[in-house]
Amino acid sequence: MLARRRHVLSTVLTVLILACAPTLFAVATLPLTMSKSFNPSTVVVGGTSTTTMTVTITNPNAFSVSGIGFSD
Numbered sequence: 001m002l003a004r005r006r007h008v009l010s011t012v013l014t015v016l017i018l019a020c021a022p023t024l025f026a027v028a029t030l031p032l033t034m035s036k037s038f039n040p041s042t043v044v045v046g047g048t049s050t051t052t053m054t055v056t057i058t059n060p061n062a063f064s065v066s067g068i069g070f071s072d
Contacts, residue, residue: 030060
């Protein structure tokens, strides 16, 4: 009987914690920032060049972000 009461109490506490989790663990989400650069940044008129484009995405949050995309 005592073991059953512990299980019921544990289940109730788990439900309460999960129900309150969004409020307890809510964090402010800061926006990601993105910059791009080209190297070399210019090509002479009529010229050709192999260019490297670098995209830097900065995440100021304390958690990982996935599923992001961009278009230019």
